[in-house]
Amino acid sequence: MINFQYLRTTSAKSALALLQKDKNAKFIAGGTNLIDLMKRGVTSPEKLIDINHVPLRQIELVGHNIIIGALASNTNVAENKLIKEKLPLLAMALNAGASAQLRNVATVGGNMMQRTRCGYFYDTEMPCNKREPGSGCGAIGGFNRMHAIFGTSDKCIAVHPSDMCVALTALDAVVVIANAKGERKLLFKDFHRLPGDTPQLDNNLKADEMIIRLEIPANNLAAHSHYLKVRDRASYAFALVSVAAAVEISDNKIKDVRLAMGGVAHKPWRLTASEDFLKGKEANAQNFEQAASLAMSGAKGFGENDFKLAMSPNSIIEALNLATAKV
Ligand SMILES: Cc1cc2nc3c(=O)[nH]c(=O)nc-3n(C[C@H](O)[C@H](O)[C@H](O)COP(=O)(O)OP(=O)(O)OC[C@H]3O[C@@H](n4cnc5c(N)ncnc54)[C@H](O)[C@@H]3O)c2cc1C
Numbered sequence: 001m002i003n004f005q006y007l008r009t010t011s012a013k014s015a016l017a018l019l020q021k022d023k024n025a026k027f028i029a030g031g032t033n034l035i036d037l038m039k040r041g042v043t044s045p046e047k048l049i050d051i052n053h054v055p056l057r058q059i060e061l062v063g064h065n066i067i068i069g070a071l072a073s074n075t076n077v078a079e080n081k082l083i084k085e086k087l088p089l090l091a092m093a094l095n096a097g098a099s100a101q102l103r104n105v106a107t108v109g110g111n112m113m114q115r116t117r118c119g120y121f122y123d124t125e126m127p128c129n130k131r132e133p134g135s136g137c138g139a140i141g142g143f144n145r146m147h148a149i150f151g152t153s154d155k156c157i158a159v160h161p162s163d164m165c166v167a168l169t170a171l172d173a174v175v176v177i178a179n180a181k182g183e184r185k186l187l188f189k190d191f192h193r194l195p196g197d198t199p200q201l202d203n204n205l206k207a208d209e210m211i212i213r214l215e216i217p218a219n220n221l222a223a224h225s226h227y228l229k230v231r232d233r234a235s236y237a238f239a240l241v242s243v244a245a246a247v248e249i250s251d252n253k254i255k256d257v258r259l260a261m262g263g264v265a266h267k268p269w270r271l272t273a274s275e276d277f278l279k280g281k282e283a284n285a286q287n288f289e290q291a292a293s294l295a296m297s298g299a300k301g302f303g304e305n306d307f308k309l310a311m312s313p314n315s316i317i318e319a320l321n322l323a324t325a326k327v
């Protein structure tokens with residue numbers, strides 16, 4: 001076990017001041033990912049800054065935005081009346097993740113920052129460019145059943161494991177981030193990164209920054225929303241493929257539609273071409289098939305994960321069917 005210093009803070013300002021002093025410090029929220037990584041020697045922060053007492057657990061409607069604090073627990077978000085009514089897609093995605101016990105302590109900020117579940121990343125004896133840049137990628141030509149089919153690079157083919165983040169990408173969420181000097185906003189779809197030549201970077205949060213809250217614009221998608229997660233077990237398993245689908249139907253036509261996938265890329269994968277195709281069209285099997293086919297442009301398997309090339313379009317069609325069948 002490594003030695004580390006433990007500090008507790010009660011405001012975002014003091015948390016950021018502590019981080020500013022020591023770039024090798026890490027925030028700890030629910031601890032459900034960070035502690036695992038520390039136990040396995042994947043990460044060894046010298047200081048842990050406990051942010052659980054920072055008052056960022058709000059879930060509220062402010063103007064046209066639903067605001068969710070970075071420390072709101074996954075359970076409290078999923079079970080919140082406002083979220084269930086206005087953003088059922090988010091509630092479904094959260095409830096599809098982990099287990100009840102984990103969701104009780106896992107936070108929104110921690111969920112966004114959770115690291116890939118690639119086995120080579122967790123095994124410090126194996127090559128992994130994400131854990132140790134320049135050491136190679138064990139998954140390319142190795143065990144890659146869970147890995148990406150979109151946006152990969154010759155350095156890394158890992159996927160981002162979150163369910164929540166897939167729904168937030170589809171819902172056009174905005175992330176509010178702070179450092180010691182002030183706040184900035186980032187579209188959720190731009191928060192996570194593709195691996196490129198720097199797979200060690202999962203996202204665009206800088207070393208001196210903290211996630212403060214999410215702002216999710218109100219929408220008319222609640223009635224026809226579905227989060228479909230295909231996995232090896234019915235619970236307590238990461239997605240092989242997942243699809244967040246939300247549709248607004250007016251006069252028998254698709255007025256607005258949001259589609260994003262999980263389990264297929266280094267970041268939640270928004271299906272913009274499929275969305276553009278579906279807008280203004282009827283919600284029918286033929287159009288759903290065409291949208292699913294458009295989504296697969298550029299997809300590439302790596303051997304063990306080739307099954308995702310067929311599972312993905314089938315899952316898109318099924319998610320659209322389930323979303324639009326709701327009354
Ligand atoms: C067995 C198991 C099964 C799981 N299954 C699923 C699943 O099916 N689907 C799914 O989506 N997830 C799953 N998870 C992952 C789980 O959702 C994450 O571990 C959890 O969301 C992380 O949140 P946390 O608050 O515990 O983060 P922590 O472990 O406390 O922190 C994780 C990272 O986030 C950083 N961090 C935390 N808060 C902030 C902040 N406000 N600003 C900046 N950085 C911050 C920390 O420094 C750390 O680097 C599973 C986890 C386990 C252990």
Ligand code: SF4
Nearest residue numbers: 118120128137156157
């Ligand atoms: S896929 Fe990415 S995380 Fe997995 S071994 Fe390769 S570099 Fe590491």
